[in-house]
Amino acid sequence: MIGHAVQDVRRFLVTHVHGDHYSLASRVRSITGAETYLGEGERQSLRAITEADIDERMRQALRDAGAQTLADSWEPHELGTPDSWADPSAWIKDGHEIDLGNRTLLTVTTPGHTLGHCIFVDPSTALTFTGDHVLPRITPSVGFEAFIRDNPLRDYIRSLQRLLTRPDTRLLPAHGDPCDSTHARVSELLAHHESRLAETLAAAAGAGPSTPFEIAARLTWTRRRRSFTALGPNDASLATMETRAHLEALCDRLLVHKVSTDARDAYAVA
């Protein structure tokens, strides 16, 4: 459509390891010889995705969050071919500059949605390719990755705040239409998470130690404020782990504390 065939693509700059971003580029690379670039922080996830026990680890993460029923209904991942998940041609770091001939893109690491998420900034034309870090219509999921790590929401909020310290640019997201101001959307996302943190704190209060699954069930979901029980198993799993991420961030702010047992994690208002 723009006068080039897929074979003409020489480099894929991939913002993060998720299947709707990385694996097709990796597969095309195996056919055409193009290069793939991926943030160094995704090494552990890329390895974890292809490990044989990935589904059992996802089930265990749900059990730890008190979601036994969701763990029981967890459907195994469809992984595709092994070359879909090959290591990239290059692991890139924060500040890495990519020379495109007529312009240079700057890599900015934005951990949060995934640990190794990167965005690509073109300062000369004030454009940012934000991947899933900043999306115009929805909030990217935080807290459900191929390996579960501490405090992904704290990382995500810091990565959003970092963008506000940089010059504003036009926003080119991975999903949805471009927007004129990255800063405007970042501010909305920060406000959204502050209000979700307040709602999560309120849902954790007054009921004694509760699991992320139990607290997620006291919250409403999506912009239409659906009940937790109206969500399908996949969305309920994301919601449970997103609630865990908010609870971990509240622990970091000393508003909630974790009361773990061998079988599951529970949280109580401090």
Ligand SMILES: [Zn+2]
């Ligand atoms: Zn993603």
